[in-house]
Amino acid sequence: MMGQSLFIAILFTMGLSTWAQTNTTLVSNLKSRIYSLNSHGSLIKSFPQHSQSYIYDQALAIITFTKEKNQVEARRLLRALSDLQNPDGSLYFSYYLDGKSPYPSEGDKRFAGAIAWVALAAVTYQHQFHSNEFKSFNIRILDYLASEIREVELGFHKVHAIRFAPADIKSTPWEENEVAALEHNLDAYAAFSHFGKINNDHSYEKISVRLKKFIIALWDSSRNHFWSGANLKTSVINKQELYLDNQTWSLLALDEKTLQELNAKEALSLNCDKFLVEHDGIKGFMDTKPTNRKSQYKFVWSEGSAGQILAMMKINSSSAETLKCQNQSPEDLLTEIKKMIKDDGGVAYATSSENPDFTTLSSVAGTTWFYFAANRINPFKL
Numbered sequence: 001m002m003g004q005s006l007f008i009a010i011l012f013t014m015g016l017s018t019w020a021q022t023n024t025t026l027v028s029n030l031k032s033r034i035y036s037l038n039s040h041g042s043l044i045k046s047f048p049q050h051s052q053s054y055i056y057d058q059a060l061a062i063i064t065f066t067k068e069k070n071q072v073e074a075r076r077l078l079r080a081l082s083d084l085q086n087p088d089g090s091l092y093f094s095y096y097l098d099g100k101s102p103y104p105s106e107g108d109k110r111f112a113g114a115i116a117w118v119a120l121a122a123v124t125y126q127h128q129f130h131s132n133e134f135k136s137f138n139i140r141i142l143d144y145l146a147s148e149i150r151e152v153e154l155g156f157h158k159v160h161a162i163r164f165a166p167a168d169i170k171s172t173p174w175e176e177n178e179v180a181a182l183e184h185n186l187d188a189y190a191a192f193s194h195f196g197k198i199n200n201d202h203s204y205e206k207i208s209v210r211l212k213k214f215i216i217a218l219w220d221s222s223r224n225h226f227w228s229g230a231n232l233k234t235s236v237i238n239k240q241e242l243y244l245d246n247q248t249w250s251l252l253a254l255d256e257k258t259l260q261e262l263n264a265k266e267a268l269s270l271n272c273d274k275f276l277v278e279h280d281g282i283k284g285f286m287d288t289k290p291t292n293r294k295s296q297y298k299f300v301w302s303e304g305s306a307g308q309i310l311a312m313m314k315i316n317s318s319s320a321e322t323l324k325c326q327n328q329s330p331e332d333l334l335t336e337i338k339k340m341i342k343d344d345g346g347v348a349y350a351t352s353s354e355n356p357d358f359t360t361l362s363s364v365a366g367t368t369w370f371y372f373a374a375n376r377i378n379p380f381k382l
Helices: 002-014 016-032 055-067 071-084 112-129 135-147 182-198 202-217 244-253 256-262 265-275 302-317 330-338 364-374
Strands: 034-036 042-044 052-054 094-096 149-154 157-162 179-181 229-231 241-243 276-279 282-285 288-290
Touching: 016 034, 016 055, 016 364, 034 071, 042 055, 042 071, 052 055, 055 071, 055 112, 055 364, 071 112, 071 135, 112 135, 112 182, 135 149, 135 182, 135 202, 149 202, 149 229, 157 182, 157 202, 179 182, 182 202, 182 244, 202 256, 241 244, 241 265, 244 265, 244 302, 265 276, 265 302, 282 302, 282 330, 302 330, 302 364, 330 364
Parallel strands: none
Antiparallel strands: 034 042, 052 094, 149 157, 179 229, 241 288, 276 282
């Protein structure tokens, strides 16, 4: 009933015909980005003026096509990834549309979170289409991720987490192989949990339980929010920055009982206080800020904003009290992000910014996450 009420609210906000057209536009944009890798596999172009397919974007597109019940496109994207898989089960962070990669020559970028999203996409496909075609491919991914688990002591308890990457990237000021990120472990937690359950394999479910202990260890009960990660070498939790996704993805990935025990609704309120901005005539959310000072940049990030909207919808569906952000309902904010749809039908990654990591070009990430929020689809759940 709540889902129906929310859908009606969206229809009132956008109009029935307008929303149906928008939904078609988003999916059509994703289809237009697909390029054949070989006779049976395809890659999706992450940005219109770039030549790479990031595996995270590939995974998001697979989940979107799967939710659309478009098995043909989802299968072709999975086939390409299965062809590109390394012998140890891993995948590089991105590939050119011909299947080659800038890595490892530019650094061993095998980031756990992006790889875990591919595993989550594969198990979503398996569940939706009752197909075991990519089960072995996914087992190799999950076994690789399991091999990257390291022990760390947090709060006098030994927990286990998947490290950020297997090797340090020399171009960054920190050691990726000595850090465990909350986001990455949330991605992996969901993938291991779902794969174990639908395949009746308790060994993978047990791994998800271990990862969950690390996730919970990063919850700060005095502040009612999650921290971003921890150093595996020193056991120090990173409390220097706040990140939008740390709160939203946690709420989307974790079970209801855990969320109630943590009072996780307060974490979304933190995002409302710290990250909601108005920029280029659009109200939305920034990605991150230092703990004790203002952010260097101010812009709206479509992907993260849609994640916040979706998390607010989830909280509101199970609560008598409606969560708003500075008097903005999730539906109000969804309408704001709709303004970021570009002429090609995709959603801009961000409003204008001096931050080189954020572009105003239409993006797979912005498009898919807007689709998830507008259709009330939680990609962390099957």
